[in-house]
Amino acid sequence: KQEVTQIPAALSVPEGENLVLNCSFTDSAIYNLQWFRQDPGKGLTSLLLIQSSQREQTSGRLNASLDKSSGRSTLYIAASQPGDSATYLCAVNVGFSNDYKLSFGAGTTVTVRA
């Protein structure tokens, strides 16, 4: 059974500092990996999706890397802002027979202090 772990569970940084969020998964046979953002009381917003054949994806201040063989992904957020405060969830798409479903980590709750 695929298990996804996110460390740390919570993180507090001063504004302007770079954020590094870690995700690990036990089974490297993934189709792709998604990073989501969840604001308190809200739904999930997809930030980045990395296919298993890719090493990284970038969107603005966000960069996500993937090392499938070691079962790890890292989300970097450059020059953090108070608006980046949220919970960040990592999920891997796993499956068989040309169909896939997501297994989620528990998330990292980020607080960026002004």
Added chain:
Amino acid sequence: DAGVIQSPRHEVTEMGQEVTLRCKPISGHNSLFWYRQTMMRGLELLIYFNNNVPIDDSGMPEDRFSAKMPNASFSTLKIQPSEPRDSAVYFCASRPYPSLTYEQYFGPGTRLTVT
């Protein structure tokens, strides 16, 4: 373009009552997922459908839970009878199937409180 629509957004009910949660997927998406999120267990997949057919319901907690997808634009998740431990946020997500990425798009969730 409208995203995934869920209703109601908040539901408060008494133990023993029937609860029905509703979801409208993104137009053109033919795969739909129901998730439950709690502090203790995080985000769990309950059931998903491809082309209105249930594919995997192994996450449905017990017989009190049932889900239907009568057509491509509507799904319901029903709890009967409800219990306080069912209190959680229930999310619906949709995606095209098959696709290159199998990327899922989430609705805003329904916060259920059972007293």
